Amino acid sequence: MKNKLAFSSKEQTQILFRLLSYLKPHKKAVVLALSLLMLTVIGDVLGPYLIGIFLDDHVAKNQFELEPIIFLAVSYFVIQILNVVISYIQLVKFQEIALKVIQQLRIDVFSKIHRLGMKYFDETPSGSIVSRATNDTEAIKELFVSVLSSFVQAAFLIVGVYIAMFILNPLLALYALVLLPLIFLVIYLYRKYSSVIFMTMREKLSQLNARLAESLSGMGIIQTFRQEQRFSDEFDKINEEHYDAMMNNIKLNSLLLRPVIDLIFFLAIIIILTYFGITSFDTAIEIGVVYVFITYINRFFEPINNVMERLAFYQQAIVAASRVFDLLDDDVVEPGQQGHDLTITDGFIEFKNVTFSYDGKTDILKNISFTVKPGETVALVGHTGSGKSSIINLLMRFYEFKEGDILIDGNSIKSYPKKELRSKLGLVLQDPFLFYGTIASNIRLLNPDMTNEHVMEAAKFVQADKFIEQLPGQYEQKVSERGSTFSSGQRQLVAFARTIATNPKILVLDEATASIDTETEAAIQTSLEKMRKGRTTIAIAHRLSTIQDAEQILVLHQGEIIERGTHQELLAKKGLYHKMYLLQNGIVE
């Protein structure tokens, strides 16, 4: 896996811009939120200004005529209330935008997952795919919710405060400009040093966790080999290194975050006092203006401290985003289709010299050719790794093949629309997967148009109705995660019903009876027979007894068909099939 911990600033900018491009559909909302933010900044700047007027015109001069004071007080109060209301709307708006952006990102990830080929799932642990869609996107949310808005707010406020200061006293405002490069210098230094320290810290943390997870999984081995002490010592060492990395981070934060920003704050105060102090030697000073400046400087540093505290979130969001984009850019997509309006009518299947390899090196299928006439059954037998599952994987278009062709009704399967293939080919898997929901929802899947009658008919057809009707909730009986409360036979019957409900032309059975308990086996067998009637069937069979009536049996060995014929023909050949048959029936020569 590409687990990059550090990115160059160019990469960071690229990732950031790609993230920001998700704001496009919300242009209006963003403009609105930003305008509201601007209004609150204006309010923040106006408030102290009014107080300044109050101090200068009234308090300092000891003139307290009621009317102007009431006017000032009312305006101040109105500004405060407006500010509170607007900033509330603005905060909610920013959250809403962030949540919608993250939702879009999640949907993108999820639909990308559905477009990925099976190969991706073979290679990637499911936990990490889930993480991409949920946890990583959640980390990015932080960027949109707090980081961006606090950055923007800081920028607005700095500009607003400077404008107000320039209006009040251009010269002093000019002096105060000194603060900006200082602050940027601190941010620059912090980012420069923190990125290294942050990286080591993350690296040490992941080492620590990896070490812990591995030791926990392998504790049995550690104990039988009496290596507890060594592992404890080694863990201590990593623990110590992690501690040191954390200490470095704490020291850096102590040196460069809050304390240094406070230092700059005091510098600002000193500039203001010195300026007014020196001016006061020659001319009288408007006390209110001093007050306003001091208040502005106080306000000015609030968002800066905010920004400094959020820099770490920013780094995390960038790392998470890079992982999400890696998935979105992955090119292990599922096989594409070229055709548009072909339909499958008969279900005539032909494999023509198909050669296939998963990794591009070892051929799993070598020059496979066979035909299945409409309504007939072909059984594939052979031991694990012989290539029978690969034949089904190709027929179902789970993997793309390069050599040879697979034809249905005379047309390549590559030329049918995906929808047509999916609706005409019904696959039953060895391990029937049930989704969280009800029995009915598992038969219906996500077809909202399928009526309850249809669901029940399908269940009846495969004879699943008997066990379903005995359940307390019948068709609305809850199915827990992976259907663990049902026996494998019951689960398989539901899976049969699910397949029959779509009325496929071609039936593909991938060891559909392999994991069935004996009590339900008889029921399964009769259902299977009924299902196969009138459908072209390709079946991988584990138990040879289940396929004796197949029109054709193909015996696979190391990717090749080494025997073919009916049950009787193959037995007469006394080849591999014959041996397998004897083995399964416990007959020893």
Add this chain to the structure above:
Amino acid sequence: MKVFFKLNWFFKLRKKEYVIGLTMLALVAILNLIPPKVIGYVIDEMGSGELSPRSLAKWIGIIVAVAILIYIMRYYWRRMIFGSSNYLAKILRQKLFRHFTNMSPSFYQQRRVGDLMAHATNDIAAVQQTAGGGVLTLFDSVTTGGFVILAMAFTIDWRLTLIALIPMPLMAVSTSYYGKLLHSRFREAQAAFSDLNDKTQESISGIKVIKTFGQQEEDTADFTRLSNDVVDKNMKVARIDSLFDPTISLVIGLSFMLSLGFGAKFIYEDTMTIGDLVAFNTYLGLLVWPMLAFGMLFNIMERGSASYYRIEQLLSVPVEIDDMVDALDVKPNGDILFDIQQFKFPGDQANALHNVHFMLKRGETLGIVGKTGSGKTAILKLLLREFEGYTGEIKFGSHSIAQYKKQRLRESIGYVPQDHFLFSASIFENIAFNNPNEKMEQVERIARIAHIHEDILRFSEGYETVVGERGVSLSGGQKQRISIARALMLNPELLILDDSLSAVDAKTEEAILKSLKEAREDATTIITSHRLSAIEHAHLIIVMHEGTIVEKGSHNELMSLRGKYFEMYQLQQLERLVEKGGEVNEK
């Protein structure tokens, strides 16, 4: 608050750091009171025209001094307090790890690695937060809040202080009310998020079904529906969450208005100066943080205390199988007598073993065969003393295995488990697992016995190739052979192969068995296997079925019995033929 008492041992341990840190924190709170006063004085002197270059320099000097002192002290208290909490995390992690190494297999059977990891990461992080941020927040909000109010009341005006504080309870009340609302809404948002997580997990587990039925779009629509719910629930949170800041600024705004209004009145009455008023307003600004902090504190402590409780629980799990008081400090060797009337795994209803008796002479090989769940592994686990609580006795040499020190018993046994677990380290380190300083020649010699040497040489880095989860992936057979080599490195008195040849092909199996025989002439070996070829040569073979021995004897004896063993043997002969592809392929 209770969690602070529970952590008392740690505060005592780091007394110096906490005393220094907290003292500095208090000093900073006091020093912070000076600049507003200075500003007030300067303004007053400016107003009255008394300000001289000298006095201005004096005031500026004071601020510079205060600023530098605050910077230094801030740096140090952060180091002291956050450093200490970092130290706490380190020692808790260390304690947990040591504790984990003492826990018996049944401990690991009852818990999932993921959960144990969570304790060692999330819970420790929460406790660390309590000992750092928690202590800081509590102390700082009390001192800063207290000092500021005192300064306002005593150095400026106590009447104005009381008036300005009037709106403050409103802040406390409303934020705690929001907090309550937020709590349940936050839980709902979390639940929606976890639904979304489950949905994603399920779609990926059932990806084949979804693809088969061509329901990608429908499934994405379903995901969109759930993610809409996440947005809705989070918006509910946002609507409350966004109330905090505006409410605080509203309350502060009210305070400002009150203090300005009444301050102006007092100035008019000549009981206050403008400078005082400015200083007073600056002080008010300093009160925002302690108010906020108190709300946060509750949250930090709640989490910390729950987490610390979980860590304590985990650390209090007793060591299940311990040495006897007068345990023998010798390495066991000699004959093995297995004499078990009955044994159950903890928490199980049914017997795992009953009436299993056999005797194995030193230097002999025992083969155990039987289906999964027939009790093969249970015999080995008892021999390894991973479980106790059986009726009967197991003797190694002249003493029962319970009488030896656990470490010495393990020294005598080389165990190759079914699930060949390799560590993320080089092949060399994995083989020389019991002694990382082993000589290369010795490791190579052992690797040859396990027939893995040639395979290793074919890897790009040879013996330095990193394997395990984060290394190159090996085939099952290669992993098994490395596990065997790892056990052989011990040169154990008793070697146990727990179905550990299942993934190697028949030819390699034969070769390994042959070289094992040569290399371990006088040593005892126990092999369990599904495949009879692996135990055919054993001196004694026992056939297990439902927890007890059904047949016992040598290969020839068992064959002549024409019972279960015979049946299995015949079937497997045929299976091997089929595996080789039958005659068809041999043409």
